[in-house]
Amino acid sequence: MLEDLGNFIMNILLWLYEQVQDLVQWFFDGLEYLFIELILSPVLNALASLLESIPLPDWFTHGTVSVGSAGYFIAMAEVPAGITMIISAYTIRFLIRRIPVIG
Known part of the structure; x- marks a missing residue:
């Protein structure tokens, strides 16, 4: 109870x-x-x-970018190709480290 x-x-x-x-x-x-x-x-x-x-800047609305003399030196130093190579190297390094025997 x-x-x-x-x-x-x-x-x-x-x-x-x-x-x-x-x-x-x-x-x-x-x-x-x-x-x-x-x-x-x-x-x-x-x-x-x-x-x-x-407001948007003029270079954005016209679709062109004028970098002046810096663009010349970037083209001469092959900066876009260098960036591509660096990204490729980091990607290959990442993939190799995923292999159990090698990495």
Whole structure:
């Protein structure tokens, strides 16, 4: 009899705990919604409109880039070919290290 009463009280307390937990979760979900809708959304919209108001530079809209004398030295030093070789070397090194016997 006493054991049944203890189980009954324990079940009521567990139910009450779950209800309080659901209420707290509902409250924090509401706060999260309010924060996103009332604070974060207007700030992000204002930031987006600010970034959209910045005009594009002329070189971007025309599609050409004039690098002046630096372009000449980049072409003479074969920088694009060098970058390709470096990336290829790192890729081969990565693949060789994956081979169990060699790497």
